[in-house]
Amino acid sequence: MTPPLVEVxxxxxxxxxxxxILRKQVGAVKAVDGVSFDILEGETLGLVGESGxxxxxxxxxxxxxxxxxxxxxxxxGRAIGxxxxxxxxxxxxxxxxxxxxxxxxxxxRMTVGAIIGEPLVEHSGMSRAERTARVEELMDKVGxxxxxxxxxxxxxxxxxxxxxxxxxALALNPKFIVCDEPIAALDVSIQAQVVNLLEExxxxxxxxxxxxxxxxxxxRHIADRxxxxxxxxxxxxxxxxxxxxxxxxxxxxxxxxxVPEPDPAKxxxxxxxxVLQGDVPSPANPPEGCNFCxxxxxxxxxxxxxxxxxxxxxxxxxxxxxxxxxx
Amino acid sequence: xxxxxxxxxxVGAEIETVAGSAAVMGGEPVLAxxxxxxxxxxxxxxxxHKGAMVGAGIFLAILALVVLGPLFVEMENGIKSNMxxxxxxxxxxxxxxxxxxxxxxxxxxxxxxxxxxxxxxxAMALSLLLGTLIGVLAGYFKRLDGPLMRLTDLFLAxxxxxxxxxxxxxxxxxxxxxxxxxxxxxILIVSAIGITSWMQTARIVRGDVLAxxxxxxxxxxxxxxxxxxxxxxxHVLPNVLSPIMVSATLGIAxxxxxxxxxxxxxxxxxxxxxxxxxxxxxxxxxxxxYPGRAFWPGxxxxxxxxxxNYVGDGLRDALDPRIRGR
Numbered sequence: 082m083t084p085p086l087v088e089v090x091x092x093x094x095x096x097x098x099x100x101x102i103l104r105k106q107v108g109a110v111k112a113v114d115g116v117s118f119d120i121l122e123g124e125t126l127g128l129v130g131e132s133g134x135x136x137x138x139x140x141x142x143x144x145x146x147x148x149x150x151x152x153x154x155x156x157x158g159r160a161i162g163x164x165x166x167x168x169x170x171x172x173x174x175x176x177x178x179x180x181x182x183x184x185x186x187x188x189x190r191m192t193v194g195a196i197i198g199e200p201l202v203e204h205s206g207m208s209r210a211e212r213t214a215r216v217e218e219l220m221d222k223v224g225x226x227x228x229x230x231x232x233x234x235x236x237x238x239x240x241x242x243x244x245x246x247x248x249x250a251l252a253l254n255p256k257f258i259v260c261d262e263p264i265a266a267l268d269v270s271i272q273a274q275v276v277n278l279l280e281e282x283x284x285x286x287x288x289x290x291x292x293x294x295x296x297x298x299x300x301r302h303i304a305d306r307x308x309x310x311x312x313x314x315x316x317x318x319x320x321x322x323x324x325x326x327x328x329x330x331x332x333x334x335x336x337x338x339x340v341p342e343p344d345p346a347k348x349x350x351x352x353x354x355x356v357l358q359g360d361v362p363s364p365a366n367p368p369e370g371c372n373f374c375x376x377x378x379x380x381x382x383x384x385x386x387x388x389x390x391x392x393x394x395x396x397x398x399x400x401x402x403x404x405x406x407x408x
Numbered sequence: 409x410x411x412x413x414x415x416x417x418x419v420g421a422e423i424e425t426v427a428g429s430a431a432v433m434g435g436e437p438v439l440a441x442x443x444x445x446x447x448x449x450x451x452x453x454x455x456x457h458k459g460a461m462v463g464a465g466i467f468l469a470i471l472a473l474v475v476l477g478p479l480f481v482e483m484e485n486g487i488k489s490n491m492x493x494x495x496x497x498x499x500x501x502x503x504x505x506x507x508x509x510x511x512x513x514x515x516x517x518x519x520x521x522x523x524x525x526x527x528x529x530x531a532m533a534l535s536l537l538l539g540t541l542i543g544v545l546a547g548y549f550k551r552l553d554g555p556l557m558r559l560t561d562l563f564l565a566x567x568x569x570x571x572x573x574x575x576x577x578x579x580x581x582x583x584x585x586x587x588x589x590x591x592x593x594x595i596l597i598v599s600a601i602g603i604t605s606w607m608q609t610a611r612i613v614r615g616d617v618l619a620x621x622x623x624x625x626x627x628x629x630x631x632x633x634x635x636x637x638x639x640x641x642x643h644v645l646p647n648v649l650s651p652i653m654v655s656a657t658l659g660i661a662x663x664x665x666x667x668x669x670x671x672x673x674x675x676x677x678x679x680x681x682x683x684x685x686x687x688x689x690x691x692x693x694x695x696x697x698y699p700g701r702a703f704w705p706g707x708x709x710x711x712x713x714x715x716x717n718y719v720g721d722g723l724r725d726a727l728d729p730r731i732r733g734r
Contacts, residue, residue, distance in 0.1 A: 146631055173633030186624040189730055190646040192446070199642075200632045231446075233729040249628070 084158070085119035086289050087143065087257055092116045092152035092162075094135075094142045098365060110365045112138040114313035115152075117391065120257070125283065125290040127304030127321070129297060129336070133361060135313040136293045137181070140259040143291065144176055145169055157256055174204050174253035181262040183242035187234035193220075193245055194230040200252040219248040223278060240271035247278065251286070259291045264299060272296075276303055297340045301325055309333045312372040313364055315391065319398040329400040331355075331379045371403065379404060453726040460722020463715035470712060474525060477518035485512035487519075487680075495698065504704050507690070517704060520682035524664050525712065527597055527683070531663035534602030536656050539609025544640055544648075546610070547617025557614070564607045569673075575600050576675045593677055597670060601663050609655040616648040650724045657720035661713035684709050 093116075095109035112135045120126045130136050142149050145161055153162040157175050164172075177200075180186035187196055197216045201207055207215065217227045223244040234242055243263060250258055260279065264272040276299060282288060294300050300307055301321060308318040309332065317330040328334045335355040342348040357376045362368050368375050374384040383403050391401040454460055485502075490510035498505050504513040546556035576596065584592035620626065621644065629639050668685015670676035677683060684705040691701030725731045 141627075144631055146627060167635075170633040170635070173631070178628070178631045180624050180628060182624055186628045188625045188629075188643050188647070190728070191642075199629065199634065203632055203634050203638075235730045246628075249632075 083122065086122040086157060087120040087291070088153075088155040089119070089143060090117050090153045090155075092139065092142060092154065093150040094138055094147055095150040108365050109150075111313050111367060112364055113142055114364075114367070116310070116313075116315050118308055118315060118318055120289055120291060122256070122289055123283075123287055124305040125292050125303055127300035127307040128291060128293045128310060129295060129300050129307060130310035131295060131336075131361065133364070134310045135364070136295075136310055137261050139310065140178070140261050140291055140293045144178055144259055146178075174200070175255055176257045176259070177250035177253065177255040179243075179246050179250050179258060179260045179263045182266050183239055183246050184234070184266070186246055187242060189234055192231050192233060193225075193237075196234070196245060197248045197252055200249060204253055215252070216248075219251055222251065222282070223248045238271075239267050240274055243267060243271075243275050244278065247275075247282070251282065254286070255288070257289045257291070259293070261293050262295070263292075264294065264296065272299065279303065297336060309336065312361060312367055314372055314401065315399075316373065316402070317398075317400045318391075319400075323395070323398050329394055329398065329405060330373075330402045331377050331404070332373050335378070371401075449729075449732055450726045453732040454722050457722035457725060459718040460726075463718030463722070465715075466711055467715040467719060470521065470708065470715075471525065474518055474521035477515075481515050481518060482512070483515050483519060485515050487511065487515075498700070505698070505700055507701060508694070513687075513701065513704065516682040516687060517684070517708065520684045520687050520705065521708060523594075523677065523681070524667065524684040524709070527594065527601070527667045528660045528664040528712070530594075530598045531601035531605070531667075532656055532659040534598060535606040535659055535663075536609060536652065538602065539606035539655065540613055540645075540648075540652055542606065543610040543613025544617055544644065547614040548621055548636070548640055548644065553614075556610075560607045560610050563604070566604075568604055571604065572600050572670065572675060576670075589678070590681075597667055597676055600670070601666050605659060605662060605666070609652065609659070612651045612655060613648050616651055617644055620644050620647050646727075649727055653720045653724045653727075657713075657717045660716050661709075664709055664712070 092113055093111070094113040095111050097106045098108045098110060099105065100107045114135075116135075116139055118126065128136050128139065138147070141147055143154055143156075145154065145164070145166075149162060153160055155161070156172070159172060161169060161172060191199075194213065194216050197219055198212045201212045201215060205212075205215075213230070216230060220227050220230065225241060225244050225248065229237070234245065237245065243266075246263075263279070264275055267275060279290065279292075280303060283290065290303075292300065292303055304321050306318065306320050307324045308315045309324070309330065310316070311332050317324065317328065317333045319329075324333065325337065328337055335357050338353055338355045355378060357378075359376050362372070362375055368385075370386050371377070371384040371389050374380050377384065381403060383406075387403070389401045389403045389406075391399055392405070394400050394405045488511070490506070492510065494506065494508055494510045496502050496506040496510075502512050502514065504517065506512055507516070542556050542560065546553045546560075579596055580593070583596050586592065587595060626639060626643055629643055634642070664685065667676060667683060668688060671683055671686045671689070677686070679686075687705040688702055688709070691698070691703075691705065695702050
């Protein structure tokens with residue numbers, strides 16, 4: 082079996098909190114606290130969770146946009162967890178990112194050609210003419226009219242801007258793309274267009290995605306495997322169908338029960354809606370034991386004492402929950 | 409899709425019609441601007457700003473007068489005193505009259521304008537360079553923020569005139585010895601004004617850079633692998649252009665006025681050396697008898713400041729692609 086393209090082991094990203102006159106470190110926001118997963122070449126791993134659970138931080142940390150606190154990241158056979166940013170620079174073409182807000186991720190003072198061409202300027206050493214040709218090719222690929230090459234981002238619609246962002250990510254023929262909620266800022270009809278574009282590109286270019294989203298139905302559509310995050314930890318990781326049909330973790334059950342049912346006749350009959358009580362605890366001060374124990378409908382005594390281990394409960398289906406302890 | 413430029417812009421060779429295929433968004437044929445230098449767009453936008461065009465006209469006229477004036481005016485009349493022609497009113501021979509030593513005021517205005525404009529522009533450029541550099545470094549690199557901002561506070565807290573006095577005392581002799589009296593004092597004044605007026609720019613730029621570096625396009629540039637120095641030049645600097653432009657235009661005015669204050673205190677150019685600020689100060693005692701002597705240099709300073717302000721305003725709009733084409 083070929084090794085996975087991306088391996089993440091026990092990734093931790095803590096942001097220090099400073100307080101007092103002497104700016105002493107008094108704690109840390111544990112945005113990502115011990116996350117492990119693999120992504121196979123050519124597959125899409127969906128990463129879902131509610132707002133503030135550390136999804137985006139996790140995606141950025143995997144690309145080493147942050148200096149991570151602990152853990153190891155292997156991308157394309159190269160361990161990048163501890164490398165400094167300068168030596169990472171040559172690695173950057175392999176891994177790229179598509180951002181959430183297509184308005185904010187494009188420099189308003191650069192033309193589309195300059196934005197898409199920036200990675201080429203940095204890494205390829207192409208001449209100006211070669212660059213223009215490549216940019217036009219990329220614009221064709223993402224469905225933008227070549228004639229727009231000298232326009233500015235503010236002249237485009239949200240969907241078109243997201244296509245510009247995707248074209249920029251594709252410029253250097255990456256293997257791995259982190260899609261950080263690429264559809265969250267778009268309206269529904271455009272969401273479908275962008276997701277279809279991402280799927281087409283995956284088929285034609287053999288891309289691997291880490292698809293971060295809080296839209297469960299969209300993740301069900303695009304992902305091969307899905308990881309569910311809660312308060313900085315992955316609580317469940319499984320192939321898509323296994324996760325959606327038979328979730329093992331109570332948090333996943335609650336999330337899935339919140340997905341609206343499009344058929345009004347069926348929607349009225351649903352009785353299995355699980356409404357979680359209370360708020361997400363602060364990631365600066367997570368609860369003792371299982372992170373979910375403060376809100377879990379199936380909480381047991383052991384949950385408040387021991388942090389459950391992230392184990393393979395069924396083949397390929399991982400979960401961190403004491404309900405599935407073996408004894 | 410409409411073309412972003414005005415309809416009456418001359419089209420032709422730069423524009424071609426591209427037939428969009430069905431797979432391409434915006435299916436119908438679109439007018440494409442072909443590799444046209446962006447500076448033409450900037451110029452098109454600049455031309456639509458009436459105040460900026462008038463300001464540019466006035467500034468260029470003053471500049472032309474000051475640069476080309478000596479070709480038409482006898483400059484000697486502005487230096488040599490001529491007791492028989494003292495306190496003359498405006499006439500064809502002396503367009504702005506003469507002063508109490510019989511020197512042609514028009515010639516003195518031209519000679520003074522050369523110095524004042526040169527000092528103003530050079531000191532502005534220096535303070536802008538310093539302010540932008542320090543502001544960007546403090547805003548972008550967290551480690552430099554504390555030390556550089558404390559330095560800025562230090563300069564803001566220094567009493568300006570004693571500092572200038574010390575600088576002039578210390579450096580006047582060596583500089584005049586090295587470069588000659590005119591160039592030496594020019595360098596001294598420009599650097600004295602430059603390094604005592606960059607603080608406002610630095611603080612404004614730092615604030616803007618702090619906000620900008622958290623924007624996603626800077627993160628995107630980092631994910632591409634763009635090194636910090638090119639992120640600054642490509643993404644940060646163009647986006648802090650507006651505040652820099654504003655402080656630049658205000659800086660020229662301050663520089664011209666500071667120079668006149670320095671000359672007045674005897675710290676600047678020698679007393680017989682005309683600058684607009686000195687002419688203004690010389691004219692003030694005779695304000696009731698001969699108001700023209702203070703009026704003309706004052707008008708020149710105000711016109712330069714005002715016109716540069718408008719030019720800066722127009723440039724700022726023209727350089728922002730979001731405003732361009734509206």
